[in-house]
Amino acid sequence: MFSQRASEVTPFLVMEVLEEAERMAREGARIVHFEVGEPDFDTPECITQAAIRALSEGKTHYTHSMGILPLREAICQHYGQRYGVDVTPEQVIVMQGTSPALFTVFAAILEPGDEVILSNPHYACYPNYIRFAGGVPVYVDIREEDGYQLHPDDIARKITPRTRAILINSPANPTGVVLSAERMAGIAGLGPLVVSDEIYHGLVYEGREHSILEYNPQSCALNGFSKLYAMTGWRLGYIIAPPGLARTLQKIHQNFFISANAFVQWGGLAALRDPACQTDLTRMQATYAERRAFMLKRLQDLGLRIPHPPTGAFYMLVNFKRYCRDSLSFAFELLHEARVAVAPGIDFGTNAEGYLRFSYATSMEQIAEGMDRLGAYLAGNG
Ligand SMILES: Cc1ncc(COP(=O)(O)O)c(C=O)c1O
Incomplete structure (x- = not known):
């Protein structure tokens, strides 16, 4: 059945x-x-007001499949200012959350039997995304005694000819751990594509978080508005992909999702741009x-x-x-x-x-x- x-x-x-x-x-x-x-x-009032304005101005149609240009430009500016990385709107695909972004990335890159390395513990849904796209999750143990740190050497030991990607998440769900710059750089240099779920960025209380794009521009950064901007129910997220992958992701998004909600994207723009x-x-x-x-x-x-x-x-x-x-x-x-x-x-x-x-x-x-x-x-x- x-x-x-x-x-x-x-x-x-x-x-x-x-x-x-x-x-x-x-x-x-x-x-x-x-x-x-x-x-x-x-959700902050200025975001809600921007979305209401968008609705009353008739922004109720499909948008560009990759998202409205001002939002993609604001995302590039945000990554530029916060992490000093240079990304262009052609690399950004706006989606209805980080969840569809995870779905789309694994659908785009995995052949049956391809392996994706991730930590154990990890965000609950990760293995389902990988398996559903035909892949095999391969786990690296992280332990409480070691502060749940993910070591590049432990990942390296799990790499095989079938390894297609390494999936990381910092700050992490469920551990709250933030990966150090050294670890991030080490992981970025291992070889396989790194898919970095950056949805908890901005929620760090000691030290600071880093984007994978600081260490390897050929990586995929996934992010969303749910957590930092208190917008879980709005459904808005995005992928910043290497230029060679962006077009493939766009085609999947065009076919299966068409575009993210128009007025929600205008709300997201206010989240990034409005000083209030x-x-x-x-x-x-x-x-x-x-x-x-x-x-x-x-x-x-x-x-x-x-x-x-x-x-x-x-x-x-x-x-x-x-x-x-x-x-x-x-x-x-x-x-x-x-x-x-x-x-x-x-x-x-x-x-x-x-x-x-x-x-x-x-x-x-x-x-x-x-x-x-x-x-x-x-x-x-x-
Ligand atoms: C690590 C992680 N990634 C992705 C998501 C899903 O985020 P979104 O609301 O953007 O789909 C969550 C939600 O809890 C999460 O914890």
Whole structure:
């Protein structure tokens, strides 16, 4: 009834926890949400206003398949100013999020059996993109004791004649780890195409993040507006591709998606260009930084060890092996018993089994309440 390809797609477990939490909420339960990977902030007003203006000006038609030129120019300017890299609008394909960008890149580059190297743990959906396009995920272990750092030497050992790409993500989901400049440069020089998911760029609280394009212009940088600009529901992202690949990506996008939503693209342009937006970004970043410090302290006060506090995104991957072996059933137990929703580590790969991912994209009050509930639950079940 279904294709082999479709039947091999694994469920996104975080969404299953969220759906159960929503079901409980409909029955009157008050749930604290640490599972969701999305900002709790509303989209900055200047972005919303720009999109409303676009709609009332009749910007309701298909756009160029690669996206409206002013947005592609603004993306190039953003990468130029922030990372000192020189990219042109012909290399940029605007899409409905980073998710379709991942889908399109792997559809464009993988032959059946081609290998893509990525870390374990990793963003939950990555292996599905690779397998669906006929590829084979090949994992490099990263470990808590080592601060979940991805070492170029470990990647090099996994390279075979079938290796088609290396997929990296810094700041990372689920670990919050930011790759150092040296590691990034090392990975960029290994040989295979690097696909760099830069969706958490701008959300770094110590040090700074780097783009793969600083080290190798023949790489693919994927980025989007969901996280930094609090625009998850708008669906807007993009690929910056090497010139030789951009045309192929454009053809796939033209055929299967036509273009990103017109008025949403005008909202994205305001996100990059309107100075008022920068004020909102600064406020949101400062708020995440406070929440990060608070959540870290509260988790440590519960006796949970976080040997290398994460410095980016809005996640903490926390070792619960003292309390559980099966993170999925433990996540549901915490939800049902303590009304605290968390992401089960197993969603992110076998090396995160026994761990739970906490998102601090929620208010200080909710973090305090959730930590109180977690503390009471662990005290009763330790
Ligand atoms: C690492 C990573 N990449 C991509 C995405 C999807 O982003 P988008 O909303 O742009 O499709 C997410 C969402 O959680 C993510 O964590």
